[in-house]
Every structure is written in C-alpha cells, then in structure tokens.
Amino acid sequence: MSGFGGFVLRRGIGTVITLLAISVIVYVVFFVTPGNVAQITCGPRCSPEQVHQVAQQLRLDDPLYLRYWHFLQGILVGQDYSTGTSVEHCSAPCLGLSYQGDQQVTQLILTKLPVSLSLVFGAMVLWLILGVGTGVLSAWRRGRFTERLLTGITLAGVATPVFVIGLVLMIVVCGQLQLLPFPQYVSLTDDPEQWAWNLLLPWLSLALIEAAAFARLTRASMLETLAEDHIRTFRAYGVGERSIIGRHALRGAFAPIIALNANNVGSAVGGAVLTETLFGLPGIGQELVHAVNVVDLPVVVGMVLVVGFFVVIANAVADVLYAVADRRVVLV
Amino acid sequence: MSSVDGSMDVLVDGSADALVEVTDLTVGFGSLRAVDGLSFRLEKGAALGLVGESGSGKSTVASALLGLHRGTGADVGGSVRVAGVDVQEASDADLGRLRGGKAAMVFQDPLSSLDPYYAIGDQIAEVYRVHARVSRRAARARAVEVLDRVGIPDAVRRSRSRPHEFSGGMRQRALIAMALACEPDLLIADEPTTALDVTVQAQILDLLHTLRQETGMGLLLVTHDVGVAAESVDEILVMRHGRAVEHGPVGTVLGAPTARYTQDLLGAVPRVDARRTLSETSTETSSEASSAAPEVVLEATGLRREFGRGKRAFAAVDDVSLTVHRGETLGIVGESGSGKTTLGRMLVGLLKPTAGEIKPGGGVRPDVQMVFQDPVSSLNPRRSVGESIADPLRARGERDEEGIRGRVRELLERVGLEGAHYDRYPHEFSGGQRQRVGIARALAADPRVIVCDEPVSALDVTTQAQVVALLGELQRELGLALVFVAHDLAVVRQVSDRVAVMRRGRIVEQGPADEVYDSPQDPYTKQLLAAVPALDPEVAAQRRAARRELATA
Numbered sequence: 039m040s041g042f043g044g045f046v047l048r049r050g051i052g053t054v055i056t057l058l059a060i061s062v063i064v065y066v067v068f069f070v071t072p073g074n075v076a077q078i079t080c081g082p083r084c085s086p087e088q089v090h091q092v093a094q095q096l097r098l099d100d101p102l103y104l105r106y107w108h109f110l111q112g113i114l115v116g117q118d119y120s121t122g123t124s125v126e127h128c129s130a131p132c133l134g135l136s137y138q139g140d141q142q143v144t145q146l147i148l149t150k151l152p153v154s155l156s157l158v159f160g161a162m163v164l165w166l167i168l169g170v171g172t173g174v175l176s177a178w179r180r181g182r183f184t185e186r187l188l189t190g191i192t193l194a195g196v197a198t199p200v201f202v203i204g205l206v207l208m209i210v211v212c213g214q215l216q217l218l219p220f221p222q223y224v225s226l227t228d229d230p231e232q233w234a235w236n237l238l239l240p241w242l243s244l245a246l247i248e249a250a251a252f253a254r255l256t257r258a259s260m261l262e263t264l265a266e267d268h269i270r271t272f273r274a275y276g277v278g279e280r281s282i283i284g285r286h287a288l289r290g291a292f293a294p295i296i297a298l299n300a301n302n303v304g305s306a307v308g309g310a311v312l313t314e315t316l317f318g319l320p321g322i323g324q325e326l327v328h329a330v331n332v333v334d335l336p337v338v339v340g341m342v343l344v345v346g347f348f349v350v351i352a353n354a355v356a357d358v359l360y361a362v363a364d365r366r367v368v369l370v
Numbered sequence: 371m372s373s374v375d376g377s378m379d380v381l382v383d384g385s386a387d388a389l390v391e392v393t394d395l396t397v398g399f400g401s402l403r404a405v406d407g408l409s410f411r412l413e414k415g416a417a418l419g420l421v422g423e424s425g426s427g428k429s430t431v432a433s434a435l436l437g438l439h440r441g442t443g444a445d446v447g448g449s450v451r452v453a454g455v456d457v458q459e460a461s462d463a464d465l466g467r468l469r470g471g472k473a474a475m476v477f478q479d480p481l482s483s484l485d486p487y488y489a490i491g492d493q494i495a496e497v498y499r500v501h502a503r504v505s506r507r508a509a510r511a512r513a514v515e516v517l518d519r520v521g522i523p524d525a526v527r528r529s530r531s532r533p534h535e536f537s538g539g540m541r542q543r544a545l546i547a548m549a550l551a552c553e554p555d556l557l558i559a560d561e562p563t564t565a566l567d568v569t570v571q572a573q574i575l576d577l578l579h580t581l582r583q584e585t586g587m588g589l590l591l592v593t594h595d596v597g598v599a600a601e602s603v604d605e606i607l608v609m610r611h612g613r614a615v616e617h618g619p620v621g622t623v624l625g626a627p628t629a630r631y632t633q634d635l636l637g638a639v640p641r642v643d644a645r646r647t648l649s650e651t652s653t654e655t656s657s658e659a660s661s662a663a664p665e666v667v668l669e670a671t672g673l674r675r676e677f678g679r680g681k682r683a684f685a686a687v688d689d690v691s692l693t694v695h696r697g698e699t700l701g702i703v704g705e706s707g708s709g710k711t712t713l714g715r716m717l718v719g720l721l722k723p724t725a726g727e728i729k730p731g732g733g734v735r736p737d738v739q740m741v742f743q744d745p746v747s748s749l750n751p752r753r754s755v756g757e758s759i760a761d762p763l764r765a766r767g768e769r770d771e772e773g774i775r776g777r778v779r780e781l782l783e784r785v786g787l788e789g790a791h792y793d794r795y796p797h798e799f800s801g802g803q804r805q806r807v808g809i810a811r812a813l814a815a816d817p818r819v820i821v822c823d824e825p826v827s828a829l830d831v832t833t834q835a836q837v838v839a840l841l842g843e844l845q846r847e848l849g850l851a852l853v854f855v856a857h858d859l860a861v862v863r864q865v866s867d868r869v870a871v872m873r874r875g876r877i878v879e880q881g882p883a884d885e886v887y888d889s890p891q892d893p894y895t896k897q898l899l900a901a902v903p904a905l906d907p908e909v910a911a912q913r914r915a916a917r918r919e920l921a922t923a
C-alpha cells in the first residue's frame with residue numbers, strides 16, 4: 039500500500055485502535071475510582087432500595103468486561119434500554135444513555151459538538167492571523183524596539199489566564215462600552231450573523247492566549263531559518279529583506295506552526311472549558327467536566343472519544359499539510 | 371597558461387578598470403581580527419585564488435567583497451571596490467544591484483545554500499527578477515536556459531525539482547547557474563567543490579573553466595585545497611591569520627614558494643603521485659613480518675549489507691572480501707555512496723552483515739576499534755575527554771578509578787596531548803586535538819585493528835599531516851593494523867600498504883598501493899586518479915585535456 043490511499047487507510051486503522059484504547063482506559067479508571075455511582079446518580083435522598091434498583095437498571099453490578107462488551111455492542115448494532123416504564127431503542131452508533139436524565143449520549147454529543155467546533159475553529163482563524171502576524175513582525179524588526187515591545191506583549195499573553203482576559207473583555211466591551219450584548223450561543227444554522235457576533239468575544243479571548251504561543255514559535259523558527267545558509271545565498275544575490283522574510287524565512291516556520299496548531303485545535307475541542315464556562319457556551323468541555331463530577335460514565339466515555347477523535351484527526355491533517363508544505367516529507 | 375589570460379595583458383595597465391580592488395581591508399568580529407590589512411587587485415577577466423587553512427580569513431574576504439558584513443556588527447575597515455562600486459560607501463540599493471548583478475557568489479555547501487522549499491528554477495528566476503525587469507515567465511525561461519548551460523540534463527523538467535531531488539554535483543551546478551543568470555563580471559566561488567566527490571569536483575572545475583573562457587568573467591576562488599586552486603586560477607594569494615603571506619602567479623607560488631608558511635603548507639599536502647614516505651621505517655618491520663608470514667588479524671569474506679526491505683532493498687555493500695594483516699594499513703577509497711563507511715562499520719561490529727562473515731585471524735577474537743570522521747560530533751560535548759576515553763575501559767569492566775585515570779593519562783600523552791587534559795571538555799580543543807582524543811579512545815581497549823573512517827577529512831592539511839604521522843607512529847610501536855577509509859586518494863596513498871577501491875558496494879580493484887596508483891587496471895580507478903587535482907598548473911591543464919578525452923571517448 040502506498041500513496042495517499044494507503045496513508046488514509048493506515049491512519050484510519052490507527053485511529054480506531056487509539057479510540058478503542060482510550061475507551062478501555064476510561065472504563066478501567068471509572069471502575070477503580072472509589073465512590074458509589076448508584077448513590078450519586080440516584081441522589082442523596084434515595085433509599086437503599088432505590089439505590090439498588092438504580093444500580094440494577096444501570097447494570098452497575100455487571101463485571102467490567104461485560105459492561106464494556108455492551109458498550110461495544112451499542113456502537114456496532116445499537117442497544118435497547120429499559121427506563122423502568124418503557125423500552126427505548128438507541129440505534130447503531132450508540133454510545134449508551136446518560137445516567138442522568140436518560141438522554142442518549144450520541145444525541146447529547148450532536149447538540150454540544152457544534153458549539154465547541156464553532157468556538158475552536160473561529161478562534162483558530164484568529165489565533166493564526168494574530169499569532170503568525172505578530173511573529174513575522176517581530177522577526178522582521180528583530181533587535182529593535184518593536185520586537186521588544188511585541189515580545190513583552192506576547193509574554194504577558196502567555197502568562198495571563200483566559201478567564202482574566204475574557205472577563206476584562208466582557209466587562210469593557212459589553213458592560214462599559216455596550217458595543218456588544220453579553221454573549222449567548224446562537225446556532226450557525228439559525229442565524230449566521232448573530233452566531234458570529236455572539237462568538238466574537240469568546241473567539242477573541244481564546245485566540246489572544248493561543249496567539250501568544252504562535253507568535254513566539256513563529257519568531258523563533260523564523261530567526262532560526264534566517265541564520266541558515268540559503269538565506270545568505272539570497273542576500274548575496276541582492277534579494278530584498280521583504281522577500282527574504284515573507285518568502286524564505288516564513289516558509290521555514292510552517293512545519294512547527296502546523297504541528298502546534300494541530301495540537302491546539304485537537305485539545306481545544308474538549309479543553310476550552312474555561313472559555314465555555316465564562317461565556318456560557320454549552321460545549322463539550324463544560325459537559326465533560328459536569329459528567330465527570332457526577333460519575334456519568336457513558337457521557338464521559340462518549341465525550342472523551344469525540345475529543346480523542348479530533349486530536350487524532352487534527353494530527354493526521356497536520357501530517358498531510360507537512361507533506362504539502364515540504365516536499366521532502368513522505369507520508370507513511 | 372590558459373587562453374583566458376590573453377585578455378589580461380591588455381588590461382593590466384588600466385588600473386582604473388580593475389574588477390576588484392581591495393586596499394588595507396580589515397574585518398573584526400569583536401576582539402578577533404579575521405582579516406588584517408589585506409590588499410589585492412583583480413583585473414577584468416582574471417582569476418585569483420585565495421588559499422589558506424581554516425581561520426585564515428579567506429571566506430571573510432569573499433563576504434566583504436559583496437558587503438555581506440553590513441548590519442552584522444562586524445567591524446570593517448579599509449576600502450573595497452568591486453566593478454566600480456565602493457562596497458563600503460554604496461547605498462543599500464546600489465549594493466543590492468552589485469550582489470548577483472555584477473558579482474555573484476557560489477557557496478560551499480550546495481545542499482544548504484538553496485532553499486529546500488522552492489523549485490530550483492523558481493529560485494533562480496527570483497534572483498534574476500531582482501536584477502532584470504522581466505515577467506515571471508521570462509525569468510523562468512532564463513532559469514531553464516542557464517540550467518541547461520551548466521549541463522543539467524532535461525533542464526525544463528529538472529528546473530521544477532526541489533534541491534533534495536538533485537545530487538551534490540547537480541546542486542553545485544544549479545548554484546553556478548544562479549550565478550550566471552545575471553551575467554556578472556565577477557564570480558566569487560567560496561570552496562565550491564569541498565563537499566563534492568573528486569570526479570564531480572573535476573567536472574565542476576572544468577565547467578568553471580569553460581564558462582570563464584566563454585563569458586570572460588573574472589574569478590575569485592576561495593579554497594583550502596591548493597590543488598583546486600592550481601587547476602583554476604592564474605594568481606594565488608596565500609593567507610594566514612588574516613594577512614597575505616605570499617602573492618604571485620600560480621606557477622611561481624606553487625613551484626618555488628618563498629614564504630616559509632607556503633613551503634610548510636605545500637609540504638603537508640599529500641600527493642597522489644608520490645610513493646609512501648612513511649614506510650621507510652615500517653618496511654623493515656613489514657619485511658620482517660613478511661618473512662615470517664604476516665599474521666592475519668581480520669578476515670572478511672563475502673560481506674553483504676542491505677538496507678531497506680522488499681522492493682526498496684538495496685545492497686550498500688555487496689560481496690566484499692578482504693584480509694588485514696598485523697602491522698599493515700589497508701586503505702579503502704571510494705566516493706560517497708560507495709559503501710566504504712558501511713563496510714567499516716561492519717568490520718567494527720557496529721552493523722551486522724546481511725551475508726558473509728568476519729573472522730578474527732588465529733581463532734582469537736580481535737579487538738577492533740574505530741576512529742570517526744567528525745571529531746566534533748563523535749565526542750559527547752557534556753563529558754570531559756578523560757571520561758570519553760575511559761568509556762572503553764569501563765565497558766571492559768574495570769572499576770579501579772585510580773587505575774583508569776592513570777591509564778587515560780598515559781593514553782592522552784601517547785597521542786601527543788597532556789595528561790592534565792583529563793578534565794577538559796571537547797570544545798576546549800582544536801579539531802586536530804579532538805581527533806587525537808578520538809584516537810586515544812580507540813586505543814584504550816588495546817585493539818589489534820583500528821578502523822579509521824575519514825579520520826582526517828575534517829582537518830586542515832598541516833593538522834592532517836600531524837594526525838597521519840601519529841597514526842603511523844602508533845602503528846609501528848604497537849603493531850596495530852589500520853583500515854583507513856577515505857575519499858581522498860592522496861591521503862590514502864600516503865598511509866596505505868595495500869589499497870582497495872570501492873564503487874557501488876563492490877571492490878573494483880585491490881592490491882599493493884604503488885601498483886594500484888601507478889598502473890591502475892580498472893577503468894573506474896583510472897577515472898578517479900585522472901580527477902585528482904594536480905599541484906602543477908601545467909600538469910593540471912594536461913589532466914583537463916585528458917579528462918575531456920575520457921569524457922568524449
């Protein structure tokens with residue numbers, strides 16, 4: 039197997055194996071975690087009988103391998119669940135039912151995922167523009183005041199927590215200046231314009247933090263490239279600084295930027311909890327934290343798998359981009 | 371003298387027309403004076419060679435001609451005029467027009483001197499468009515034209531290749547094509563062939579010669595290799611510590627040098643046509659040994675090593691058999707990719723042969739050690755040299771710290787360093803000293819055979835001569851057998867009793883050194899020997915003619 043088809047196939051198989059491994063780990067971790075799941079699920083006022091009933095309903099007394107087997111079965115062929123009064127069918131890629139409120143995890147993910155993706159991809163565009171732009175500027179004005187100023191700002195950016203920047207933005211923009219209403223999530227399909235206006239501040243606060251890292255990385259790898267021999271060649275042929283920076287030095291920074299971006303996009307899908315919480319965005323990260331708190335195993339497994347999926351995909355896309363950016367790279 | 375010189379006579383008097391005029395040039399980096407009061411002239415169409423060892427300031431001069439030190443913090447004094455432009459005083463725009471337009475530079479390492487991300491044709495076109503107001507398409511056409519001019523086959527298609535898809539020689543041609551694109555008056559070549567194999571080097575030097583004949587451009591050749599200079603220039607300027615040691619016509623400087631340093635330098639250059647001189651003392655021992663049938667210390671039969679699997683498998687070494695006797699030196703020469711390093715690594719046991727076997731002579735397992743090429747990267751920079759030398763002793767299970775320290779001191783002194791150097795770190799040593807440390811480390815395990823993989827190719831000729839002498843001395847005293855792997859035919863002749871010539875993983879010719887060098891049988895060996903630059907310009911011209919015949923035949 040060779041070429042792009044082979045690459046996709048190999049990565050596909052790799053992804054499935056990775057996700058299976060993740061799900062096993064989550065199951066085992068939950069199994070060994072202390073705490074009475076049935077009691078937590080049922081609530082503090084439940085009688086022992088009720089707790090026992092819940093445990094039976096949720097199959098909490100089944101051995102680990104059997105529960106995991108049911109989970110796999112659900113994904114491949116679907117699953118029927120009794121909710122006490124009625125039987126509910128959960129069709130093929132079924133990740134189970136939430137212990138809380140009997141909602142199907144697949145449905146839950148489908149409602150949360152667009153929020154997270156909206157946040158992450160919008161912020162990504164911003165952090166790439168801001169970060170790479172700042173990096174190029176400081177590489178260009180290296181050794182001068184502009185660079186020192188930008189270095190200071192980006193350092194401050196790296197050091198500031200997202201809730202500080204977000205809170206300040208919200209107080210100033212929505213509170214003091216009243217330029218924007220306080221953000222609340224509007225779906226892209228409902229009203230694209232409102233979607234963008236409401237997400238502007240979340241995008242900005244997430245992007246500002248991330249951009250700092252990109253600025254530093256871009257600057258560092260451009261300076262590294264600027265010290266290389268081929269830059270000297272173009273200088274010796276009278277090629278201008280603008281061309282040297284924008285054409286030759288920036289190109290050398292592509293690979294590390296792609297790598298960092300893949301990493302950040304992948305992890306932000308499930309990891310932008312602070313931003314989501316601050317701006318009241320009902321995304322994956324927030325839901326995941328909630329599910330962990332109430333030991334809602336099916337939800338946690340489902341969400342973790344989604345996040346894992348995006349991390350793996352983001353890295354595969356990064357590998358393809360590497361090969362496009364640098365012809366010496368061969369996809370394997 | 372070559373025909374290019376004809377034009378020189380006419381221009382000699384027109385002092386205002388000098389292509390390059392350097393007066394009292396000094397270049398300082400902090401407290402270091404890289405160039406210290408250098409003056410020289412280069413007439414239109416003439417060729418000057420700047421020759422010197424590393425640190426002599428010769429490359430700094432080349433950069434100064436294009437004003438490349440501007441804005442780097444280097445301290446430049448004196449005056450430099452190139453093609454009518456005062457490099458010190460010129461505006462950035464004027465300097466930009468000079469660079470590439472009037473004076474173009476060809477750099478040493480052709481791989482790192484091109485941008486890895488862009489097609490070669492695009493890079494040449496980019497440079498061309500800096501100097502000529504033409505469309506992208508026209509610039510691209512010009513790139514193809516010059517690539518074709520320097521002998522890149524199928525230039526239209528190859529102009530779309532990235533640098534990594536070119537061989538070393540082709541990359542150097544591409545760089546020369548870039549230089550040609552704007553039809554400069556002066557070509558500055560900074561070690562243009564140092565990274566290349568000897569046959570490719572000959573091709574590039576011949577190409578430079580032809581181009582100069584056709585375009586009449588001047589050449590400033592910067593090189594550490596006296597032979598390369600002898601092949602290509604009319605005048606030589608020998609540099610040391612940033613100053614001119616000797617300056618004159620190439621025949622005079624190389625034929626009858628007056629400066630002491632030039633004499634030493636030329637004396638240290640190994641000659642491919644000179645018989646081994648070291649062997650006078652060792653012939654006694656080896657003749658003694660030969661009467662008593664020399665003991666075989668290492669025997670390899672049918673060695674083969676493959677890399678890669680399945681369809682991509684290829685044999686780096688294929689069916690190689692050799693024997694090494696006690697106290698002798700077996701030289702292995704070959705160009706890059708010939709498999710000589712792979713063979714060396716198998717002999718030491720760093721690589722497992724795919725097929726064939728390596729037998730120690732006399733049934734005892736011989737201890738084979740290795741000396742590596744790059745004395746910088748083959749020593750751990752974070753450990754003292756004493757610790758590095760002690761490694762083989764510790765590996766052998768010695769635990770007596772006092773004993774180890776004593777033995778390491780002994781070894782350091784044995785290779786011409788001081789015992790007190792035990793606690794110093796590699797960066798505190800020069801290249802030659804580091805290689806001595808490498809040799810001491812190889813000696814630590816009491817080997818019977820030492821495989822030296824390009825042990826002197828990273829060193830200056832005078833240092834090279836010292837390290838070679840040290841190896842010869844150790845060999846005589848300890849009865850060591852040496853396997854000397856190198857690409858430099860002259861060095862191999864200088865040290866070897868027997869020689870094996872490798873090509874594409876096979877030994878094409880093997881025998882006593884003098885026989886192989888004086889009457890080579892294999893056509894490849896002949897080709898290699900014809901490519902070695904000669905120190906005598908007249909011999910060089912003859913060789914060039916002979917190469918042309920070999921190529922057309």
